[in-house]
Amino acid sequence: MNAFTCADVGARLSAFRDGETPVDEQRAMRAHLASCSACAAQAGALESVGTLLRASAPVRTREQDVDLAHLSVRVVSQISAERDMAWPARVGRLFEDWHLVWAGLSGTTSAALCLVLVALLSAAVSPGTDRNPVAVRDAEMLPQVLSSSAFMPAALVSAATQTGELELALSGVVTREGRLADAELVKASFSEDVARLMIVQLAETRFEPASHNGSPVAVRVVWLFSRTTVRPAAPMNIDKPGANHIHLTADNAV
Amino acid sequence: MAEGLSVKPVSLDWASVGEAEAELVARCRTGDERACTALVEAHQRMVYQLALHLLGEHNEALDLSQEVFLRVFRTLHAFRGHASLRTWIYRIVINQARNRQRWWRRRKQREQVSLDDHLRRVGEVPDPGRSDDPETVVERKEVAACVWGALDRLPFDQRTAIVLREIDGLSYEEIAYSLGVAVGTVKSRLARARQQLREELRVA
Ligand SMILES: [Zn+2]
Numbered sequence: 001m002n003a004f005t006c007a008d009v010g011a012r013l014s015a016f017r018d019g020e021t022p023v024d025e026q027r028a029m030r031a032h033l034a035s036c037s038a039c040a041a042q043a044g045a046l047e048s049v050g051t052l053l054r055a056s057a058p059v060r061t062r063e064q065d066v067d068l069a070h071l072s073v074r075v076v077s078q079i080s081a082e083r084d085m086a087w088p089a090r091v092g093r094l095f096e097d098w099h100l101v102w103a104g105l106s107g108t109t110s111a112a113l114c115l116v117l118v119a120l121l122s123a124a125v126s127p128g129t130d131r132n133p134v135a136v137r138d139a140e141m142l143p144q145v146l147s148s149s150a151f152m153p154a155a156l157v158s159a160a161t162q163t164g165e166l167e168l169a170l171s172g173v174v175t176r177e178g179r180l181a182d183a184e185l186v187k188a189s190f191s192e193d194v195a196r197l198m199i200v201q202l203a204e205t206r207f208e209p210a211s212h213n214g215s216p217v218a219v220r221v222v223w224l225f226s227r228t229t230v231r232p233a234a235p236m237n238i239d240k241p242g243a244n245h246i247h248l249t250a251d252n253a254v
Numbered sequence: 255m256a257e258g259l260s261v262k263p264v265s266l267d268w269a270s271v272g273e274a275e276a277e278l279v280a281r282c283r284t285g286d287e288r289a290c291t292a293l294v295e296a297h298q299r300m301v302y303q304l305a306l307h308l309l310g311e312h313n314e315a316l317d318l319s320q321e322v323f324l325r326v327f328r329t330l331h332a333f334r335g336h337a338s339l340r341t342w343i344y345r346i347v348i349n350q351a352r353n354r355q356r357w358w359r360r361r362k363q364r365e366q367v368s369l370d371d372h373l374r375r376v377g378e379v380p381d382p383g384r385s386d387d388p389e390t391v392v393e394r395k396e397v398a399a400c401v402w403g404a405l406d407r408l409p410f411d412q413r414t415a416i417v418l419r420e421i422d423g424l425s426y427e428e429i430a431y432s433l434g435v436a437v438g439t440v441k442s443r444l445a446r447a448r449q450q451l452r453e454e455l456r457v458a
Binding site: 011013014015018020045046048049050052053054055056057058064067068071072073074075076078079080082083 | 285287290291294295298299302303306307312316319320323324327328394397398401402405416417419420421425426441444445448451452455457
């Protein structure tokens with residue numbers, strides 16, 4: 001390799017100082033610096049700038065450390081609050097997203113109804129279990145409906161045929177005893193009366209509770225009803241406290 | 255100038271760091287408050303320190319640190335492990351600081367900054383522990399204030415690059431990721447930043 005000129009070296013000094021010069025140039029750099037006092041002085045100056053910067057970096061005072069010590073508490077409590085607040089909103093957004101998916105696939109939709117289950121293992125409603133929630137990994141972990149007829153009340157079906165449109169999101173907790181608790185209408189595209197009827201009927205439905213490691217666990221479930229037979233094939237994740245790896249599954253379609 | 259200058263940040267065993275990090279991130283995603291606290295505590299000093307260097311004021315830096323961690327948790331689902339968590343967080347700090355420093359800088363320019371003001375804002379100057387001689391202490395503080403002033407006058411991206419390199423010891427690749435630019439850009443920014451600092455600080 002040809003020897004470096006002062007200009008070659010000057011252009012590379014900064015990167016050389018940081019050890020970011022290509023290996024094949026390093027030897028030429030060192031050779032030049034060893035024999036050229038002008039370039040060596042330039043290198044020394046760069047070194048001094050670095051030393052000055054590090055020596056002038058402020059050290060934290062005790063007051064600053066005290067402020068910092070409160071940082072995690074403030075951040076974590078705000079994030080937890082946001083997560084709790086965001087839960088219905090997130091489900092609503094999820095629903096809208098799927099609505100778009102379904103709209104895009106409208107050529108293959110039919111008048112049949114499709115039931116989609118979103119199960120979220122909820123630590124808060126499963127006392128005695130670990131605070132760290134367990135991921136729902138397969139459909140076997142989802143609560144199974146024992147009396148499935150209750151899922152498709154006549155009123156709902158007729159609402160669907162009359163309006164030609166049906167979208168509904170219901171949220172609730174299927175307890176370890178297989179009962180529905182905290183049922184809540186998240187979103188409905190039609191009369192709330194019908195939706196309320198749905199909730200009443202769901203409340204009478206008995207479930208085989210979801211299980212994890214052989215024990216029944218409480219899970220938060222979202223039922224999304226739409227007027228379609230298109231099944232979302234891929235599992236999808238949404239963020240939720242106490243939830244993780246949520247599967248959307250149409251296996252329980254009626 | 256010696257070979258000893260080619261210092262790269264010493265990294266721990268990446269495989270194990272990655273695994274522990276991945277587990278912490280997974281727990282944070284489930285909303286595990288203890289994991290979230292651990293994540294903040296593991297990174298808060300470096301976040302605050304960088305924010306302080308970029309913004310030059312304690313309260314601003316503290317406020318920014320809080321915003322950064324909120325953003326970290328709000329976007330943690332997007333963290334794919336293609337960078338270390340630390341570098342990913344650096345990137346968030348820089349983006350937030352860049353947004354903020356536009357108006358912050360305008361506000362600051364209107365104020366005359368004395369040495370005492372400067373020290374009140376950034377905290378204490380490091381004490382090498384050599385001397386209690388008041389003159390030396392004052393002199394050192396003056397030098398530090400000069401250095402800070404010069405750093406402050408650099409364009410934001412140059413200042414960020416030089417701080418990440420000289421103080422945080424990041425590699426060019428990590429700096430490039432943090433700034434969202436190419437490695438070649440990092441190289442030229444560092445060279446320019448050093449040149450300007452040299453001239454301003456009259457380092458021969
Ligand atoms: Zn030379």
